[in-house]
Amino acid sequence: MKKIINSDKAPAPIGPYNHSVMAGDLLFISGQIPFNQAEEKLITSGIQDETTQVMENLKFIIEEAGLTFENVVKATIFIRNMEEFTLINEVYARYFSPATAPARECVQVEKLPRNVNIEISMICHK
Template structure:
């Protein structure tokens, strides 16, 4: 049995998916982009603000499942321009303890939903 996780503190899905699915003690969080959950408007002022909104959306999803970033075991970061990696990494890294940070990969892609610059998904375990 799986449990669907959805919270109003993160953007509503914009397609046929849920914010996250909890299966057993493992949470699979869908990729988040920089949508403000209150307005459903994109936060695209700069890559730092965009990444912060993505991480705040993921934080809300984790919290709705009774978890924190300490529970995250794997992340995937999709970016439209590898030249933004260092700035994305600084913001992303501020949400984790470096000694217990999750495994991850970062991939440059041709295009992301709504032409954003960064999307991040996570897997977390209770």
């Protein structure tokens, strides 16, 4: 059985999907972009600010499910410019302990929703 988990703090979905779905002991989190729900604005002030907002949006959803970043087992990062990989990693690393960081891939794509520079999705284990 699946359970839908949404957070009022994360940006509302812009399509026919939910923030996340709990299926058994796994939480599948939809890709998050750098939209600040509280201020109702897209963050475009640089890849580090954008990555921080994405990670905070993911945190809102993870916490709504009663979990933490320690529960993340897989992350997928989509970026528009691989030249910003190091800057993204600097922010991303603040959210994980190196010893327990999740598996991950990072791919460069041509275009993302709302023309953002980064989108991240995650899978957590309860």
